[in-house]
Amino acid sequence: MGNMLNVSSNPHIRSSESTTKIMLYVIIALLPTTCFGVYNFGLHALLVVLTTVATTVLTELIYELLMKKKVTIGDLSAAVTGLLLALNLPPQTPLWVAVMGGVFAILVVKMLFGGLGQNFMNPALGARCFLLISFTSIMTNFECDAYTGATPLAALKAGESVNVMDMIIGRTAGTIGETSMLAIVLGACILILLGVIDLRVPGSYIVSFVIFIVLFSGKGLDPQYISAQLAGGGLMLGAFFMATDYVTRPITKKGQYVYGIFLGIMTGIFRLFGPSAEGVSYAIIIGNLLVPLIEKFTTPKPFGKGGERA
Amino acid sequence: MAKLTFNGGIHPYDGKELSKDKPMKEILPKGDMVYPLSQHIGAPAAPIVAKGDRVLAGQKIAEAGGFVSAPIYATVSGTVKTIEPRRVVTGDMVNSIIIENDEQYEEVTYTPHNPDEMTKQEIIACIQEAGVVGMGGAGFPTHVKLSPKEPEKIEYIIANCAECEPYLTSDYRRMVEQPQKLVDGMKIMLKLFDNARGILAIEDNKPDCFKTFKELTKDEPKITVKALQTKYPQGSERQLIYASTGRAINSTMLPADAGCIVDNVDTIVAIYHAVVEGKPLMNRIVTVTGDAVNDPRNFLVRIGMNYKDLIEEAGGFKSEPEKIISGGPMMGFALFDLDVPTTKTASALLCMTKDEVSKYEPSACINCGRCLEVCPSRIMPKKLAICAEHQDEEGFVKNHGMECVECGSCSYVCPAKRHLAQPIKSMRKTVLANKKK
Structure with missing residues (x-):
């Protein structure tokens, strides 16, 4: 009888949370904006989504089989990366470009650095920036059947007027998953209610970004301009789904505020003073690189350390 | 008014409804009683009885081994059978006095005080x-x-x-x-x-x-x-x-x-x-509970009684237990053998049909920060566990590893099911041991 009992170190109970569940929640939360993107841009957008997801999952599987490592595609993190990458691609992206992005995200950014939890930058954003540099014309061509003009942010930068209502709903040109502020915020609410993310990073990101453009855009407190800046481009998708990526954001609470504020300022600088109308991806990637430093300076003081014995 | 509490912490399933409404029941133990000489922090107690001595319940059988120590009393009447090492809940062998219970429960007379x-x-x-x-x-x-x-x-x-x-x-x-x-x-x-x-x-x-x-x-x-x-x-x-x-x-x-x-x-x-x-410490309340037990409830137990008998008093097992814990599920010890005595510090005997810990395989840390969020000591369990696994004593101490209260909240909450508390606990022991050198 004695040998039949399991012995382990305490604690002997575990919460029902799991990595797979968290990833599944993220996928569910991304569905509104994914569906809207497909509805908005048509069938090819769906093909891009399916291609990147299949590519990221297969890349991880093949890499792990070749390296004789434990297969971890069941944790769904590769699928999340694939989905996020697709949402950051223009709707008419050729499928071979989507495949290249997927392979780069998983192989170069994630697996070569040690797999889940070890990558120092967001794989989907890393891949997007890689594609943006390598295939600039393809990645900045947002023309498709539904929309022929510039993206609202580009129009805004050129001084043209934009329809803010369309931007909030998402009836504009842009990448597959970034156009609808409404769908993204709906997804974000799901994540917040499920306890997957909190408002520390997205909140400080968005607030500091707004303060920055109010101070430096020259437009002051123009509500039309501010809401266009908020609804346009990848800010919402970036703030709620990319900047909150566990692996590449600071783990300390204070650090998360610092990180969010940094992202807000960087995005503002890129958008207002950079050559391009957009800057969310680069801002987040640069932020990712600063995470170790931020964590180092924001390590919390342990309980009772203040009241040290004299 | 804000609620009185602390930062961090967790809300696990509390399972208290199994036993909380049943009145406690006093047990008169049968069979041999085992009294480990170390049931406290500090020097072990020193036996003052010898094999063959007749003792009464409430009679001192071991004297405190120093200032930081405590005497031990017999809780039944009977004869001292032997003094030998016996297994205790932690799995260690501890020198113990064994008394053959005569089931008369004769007690010494106590002197009350005002x-x-x-x-x-x-x-x-x-x-x-x-x-x-x-x-x-x-x-x-x-x-x-x-x-x-x-x-x-x-x-x-x-x-x-x-x-x-x-x-x-x-x-x-x-x-x-x-x-x-x-x-x-x-x-x-x-x-x-x-x-x-x-x-x-x-x-x-x-x-x-x-x-x-x-x-x-x-x-x-x-x-x-x-x-x-x-x-x-x-x-x-x-x-x-x-x-x-x-x-x-x-x-x-x-x-x-x-x-x-x-x-x-x-x-x-x-x-x-x-x-x-004027009564010495002779008994305590023990919760016998868990989904593997027929009649979960609290017992007023005479210290020294065997755990096996305790389970019997609770109606035996309803189904085969997979894990038995002395104490609570968060900080208790998993037992591999039920043949151990209750001691002054034994608060519960928890019998579970399922072992949640063995169900899950630890996977890669995703840096979610939940361990940090729940840590009542506000330290970084994720980082400390890595230091501990690498035997990095310096890094462990620098990252405030010694502030850990070993509550296990980090392991409980980890979605990757990593064993965070375990390496941190053993590293703390190592650091303390090295300090004494």
Whole structure:
């Protein structure tokens, strides 16, 4: 009888949370904006989504089989990366470009650095920036059947007027998953209610970004301009789904505020003073690189350390 | 008013409904009784009986081995069979006195005292002589706790009535069935410290106890009852002090440094028994519970009784247990053998049909930060576990690893099912051992 009992170190109970569940929640939360993107841009957008997801999952599987490592595609993190990458691609992206992005995200950014939890930058954003540099014309061509003009942010930068209502709903040109502020915020609410993310990073990101453009855009407190800046481009998708990526954001609470504020300022600088109308991806990637430093300076003081014995 | 609590903590399934409403039952043990000589922190007790001696219940069988130590008493009448190493709950072999129970339960006569006529020294001596130790789990000799360097600086005596461990209801039953003993025990402790006030700190999942104590202490200006938020580890000493007084201490400090003394419910009742009734520490309440047990409930157990018999008293197993834990699920010890004795610190016997820990395979850390969020010590379990796994003692200490209270909240909450508390705990032991060198 004695040998039949399991012995382990305490604690002997575990919460029902799991990595797979968290990833599944993220996928569910991304569905509104994914569906809207497909509805908005048509069938090819769906093909891009399916291609990147299949590519990221297969890349991880093949890499792990070749390296004789434990297969971890069941944790769904590769699928999340694939989905996020697709949402950051223009709707008419050729499928071979989507495949290249997927392979780069998983192989170069994630697996070569040690797999889940070890990558120092967001794989989907890393891949997007890689594609943006390598295939600039393809990645900045947002023309498709539904929309022929510039993206609202580009129009805004050129001084043209934009329809803010369309931007909030998402009836504009842009990448597959970034156009609808409404769908993204709906997804974000799901994540917040499920306890997957909190408002520390997205909140400080968005607030500091707004303060920055109010101070430096020259437009002051123009509500039309501010809401266009908020609804346009990848800010919402970036703030709620990319900047909150566990692996590449600071783990300390204070650090998360610092990180969010940094992202807000960087995005503002890129958008207002950079050559391009957009800057969310680069801002987040640069932020990712600063995470170790931020964590180092924001390590919390342990309980009772203040009241040290004299 | 903000709820009295601390930062961090978790809300696991509490399982208390299994046993909380059944009155406690006294057991007269049968068969051999085993008394490990080390049931407390400090030097082991020294036997003062020899093989073949006849002893009575309540007779001292081992003398304290020093100041930080406690004597041990026989809890049945019978004959000393032998003194030999026996297995205890932690898995260690500890030298123990074995008494063959004659099932007569003959007791020595006790001399009751009137605490009002005793000096402080007499009260402490009485508690020391009775072998009272911290019965919440640590087993720190109570008379040592009650003898701080500067007794006039003690401002609060906190009765730890939180019982934050899931499944445990022994303190709850004690408070429901014998609330006056707790209040009287507290009054005795207050006699020792002129400047102290008493706090009965109760988690708000026990509103009935809160009401009872409010009623019982309404004419006691020196005793207040405080309701704390129900959260694990609310009963952890540092967290309890913080929640009930707002004072924070760390690993280098004792509660006395913050002017506090904390004792668990059963310990305070043991103080009452020792001083008022003159009875040494002979029994305690043990919760026998879990989904593998037929009749989960609380028992008034004579220390030294075998765990196997305890299970039998609870109606035996309803289904095959996969895991048996001495203590609560968060901080208890998993047993590989039921043939161990109950000791002064045995609060519960939890029998589970499923072992949740073996169900999950640890996977890669995704840096989610939940371990940080729940850590009551506000340290970084994720980082410390890595230091510990790499045997990086310096990094471990630098990252405040010694501040860990070993509550296990980090392991509980980890979605990657990593064993965070385990390496941190063993590293703390290593660091402490190396410090002593």
